[in-house]
Amino acid sequence: MSDMLCSLIDLPDISGLLENLRAEKIMIRRPNPWEASSVRRFVTEHFTENWADEVQVSFSHQPVSSFIATCEKEILGFAAYECTRRNYFGPTGVDEAWRGRGIGKALFIAALMGLQDMGYAYAVIGDAGPVDFYAGTVGAVPIPLRDGRGIYSLREDPRFLNSGGANT
Ligand SMILES: CC(C)(COP(=O)(O)OP(=O)(O)OC[C@H]1O[C@@H](n2cnc3c(N)ncnc32)[C@H](O)[C@@H]1OP(=O)(O)O)[C@@H](O)C(=O)NCCC(=O)NCCS
Structure with missing residues (x-):
């Protein structure tokens, strides 16, 4: 999967x-x-523990850097x-x-507005799964990566990347 860039x-x-x-x-x-615990539980139950770990970071920001959709x-x-x-x-x-x-679209755009409020002009969609969803909603485009590798395969600080395959 590739990372994507959107304006x-x-x-x-x-x-x-x-x-x-x-x-x-x-x-x-x-x-x-x-x-935070309810959100974490939702993400773990419906998706993965890794995603729940990532979302947890949003609760260390003020304002919280995530959005949820609720009904009742x-x-x-x-x-x-x-x-x-x-x-x-x-x-x-x-x-x-x-x-x-x-x-999904409302959550996505709300989160992009959060990034916009932080002063960013572009955003990176990490390891984009539903590429057509991102392309269709905001015109996101895949980022060409060396070896097609984004951050998710890294096992050390990218500054110390070498050609010996230490990060695979
Ligand atoms: C991707 C996801 C969040 C979309 O949520 P959703 O609530 O179904 O999406 P929406 O109803 O807001 O769809 C908005 C538009 O995107 C389109 N769309 C939705 N999912 C799509 C997909 N997987 N591929 C292409 N287009 C998609 C819809 O048809 C709709 O188009 P329209 O505005 O022309 O009618 C949802 O399918 C999901 O949770 N997928 C599994 C988790 C996942 O892959 N997350 C992304 C990790 S990078």
């Missing part, structure tokens, strides 16, 4: 989408610090940023039962 200069307007979601009682908001008290999805590396978007995920309603 933060002209993000899509999601006010109509947020309104439609609100009409279905679906809220997009930052989680509160006291919801249920968490439906999440999107994190500025967690795995600076200026990185991800991870993100929506409960399978709630996909296809615009929740």
